[in-house]
Amino acid sequence: MRILFFAHLKDVTRCAELNLACGDVDTDGFWRKILNEHPGLEPFRGSVRLAKNSEYVGSDARFTDSDEVALIPPVSGG
């Protein structure tokens, strides 16, 4: 799974992307995997939205290793 980080989350992870084998997981499973790699993301979990293959997904989403998953912190464009 290709996982993307943006804005201040890149400062937490010290990288813009990560390839991680997650298998077939739901959102809780995804967060367990990513927090295992980067525990520093925990304080941001409540404000981060997930996007799968460039589309926002809800808490009922499932992810596989072929997906690109982006952690989207609160946006500030414009």
Added chain:
Amino acid sequence: MQIEIQITTLPVPAPLPPPPLTGAGAWVEFRGIVRGEENGQPIAALEYEAYLPMAEREMRCILEELAAQRPCLFAKVLHRVGVIPAGETAIYAGVAGRHRAEAFALLTAFMDRLKRDVPIWKCRALTADNLAKLQAS
């Protein structure tokens, strides 16, 4: 509604001409510019980043969704990313409609949604010294 979207590191030209559209009676434009202060402190620039292509896709989805309720003829959006000096345009949005009411309404609603949903971020503010060093490197 015809839609043109561009996310670019290049400065946004001014002014942008309205498109030649049959039936258009209104061409409403908005420019968001980089404010020369952040949290009360003077700044020389802001650096923006975007998640491409999601940002472009999301802007298109929002415009299509809004146009279903506020029929307009054309929308053009340019969002600049990278380092943008204070006073320069970060976002340009223009909407053409048959009448001004729907064009103003669509543009306002679009900007509200952009600031909530489009994955673009102001990632750091640069002081004049920071900007000079960046430009010299």
